[in-house]
Amino acid sequence: MPLYTPKRSPHRPEGFDGKALIGPHRDLLHDINRRGVLRGAVSLGALTLLSGCDISNEPHLQSVLRAISGWNDRVQAWLQNPNKLAPTYTDADVARPPRFNAFYTIDQVKPVDAASWKLELAGQIADKAPWTKDALYALPSETQITRHICVEGWDYIGKWSGVPLRPFLERIGADLKARYVGFRCFDGYYGSIDMATALHPQTILATHYDGQPVENPYGFPIRLKTPLKLGFKQPKWITSMEVTNVYPGGYWEDGGYNWFSGV
Amino acid sequence: MTETVTVHPLFVRLTHWINAVAIIIMIGSGWHIFNNVPLIDGFHFPRWAVLGGDPELTYKLNKDTGFGNALLWHFAAMWVFFINGTAALIYGFATGRLRRNWLPIRPRDVAHDFREALRFHLAHDDPRIYNAVQKLSYVGVVLAALLVFASGLAIWKPVQFSWLTALFYDFQGARLAHFIGMSLIVLFLLVHVSLALLVPKTLVAMTKGSVRIATPDRPSMQPGE
Known part of the structure; x- marks a missing residue:
């Protein structure tokens, strides 16, 4: 019996099963029995001072921690003021080039072929015709100089230009009452944001950095940019x-990162 | 002659130990988050001291070596720290306990008691009465807790609460303040736990609530003797 049965977050997938995450490591985890949770919780020293007793991956504990993360999604959605604009900066503050970051190193970046590249559309969208790079780059563009903040704690100020997402969603006849906008990427990465953030005026499909087309290590030909x-x-x-209304998850979110992660 | 006296009411003991758990989880997970991209170049907290799961197992489950788990811990314990800390402060102010037990703090007394403490001359016969150094450190650690709370909020919501982040100069300023607040709390913890172990009566008082002490009319009760 679970120690605590959490209320399902609207941002968590239907039928989410903590045990399914464990897969082939079930036996290993089985050794860390429930008594281990209590021992760990009572004995503070064991909790942090001895990594051998670290109970972070205990399945019941994971379900509690992820339920609280779902609660944090709701709190953040409530805290986010749709009219609040992120602070903007000046040209002198802009980092050149932007900082590279991915789940692999820069030498492993796979080049995207501009001629064959297309933006495919799916889900609750009226006009699902794919977009070529040239067609997207020809749309009206907006520029922002905003702070990029990484979950790891580093940041830089970047100058991004591109197609504001809201008018683009309107143009393709997207259901603006749907909950999620999900993205899939050339390198296998995937992610999703809430509709409120997708409709925010500073959320753009970035095509340019500092006046130049976004180059390959930084997300060619388009990347999502929202401060x-x-x-x-x-x-x-x-x-x-x-x-979509079906929670699409995300590459890191599926490993436990907080889904909303608004700043 | 001895008598049994109540030192800490149940509510104080409860919030104290809940806070201890929350703070230790936040420090352990915070150190793991720090290690991912250290604020101070070349400095890492040792692997055994950070919270986030066995690196190999966690990598198989989560595609990282415990950073995601550390974030889960940190953003769960923050609610315990926030709710429990708020309740404890409201209780302390409403009952007048904080004012009564922690104030006044006179610099002269702090200097005197500090010198006495270094010579192991401080009396600890009655755990209901705090010396001036103790009072100062309790007020100080509450201020450090308020600093980690405010800087933590500034790191968590630098756009929604951009005014708060600006108070710390910028995002990295808030990160530095968060680190300094943590360091002060860790410093307090080291001293606090060592002294509690040196004077085990205080541990009994914070757990059972009451202790047996010598009746106060004995001359050996005079402080500093």
């Missing part, structure tokens, strides 16, 4: 976009 989210919420090398 309202941590960096990992802004996928690069986007190849498809989906509007």
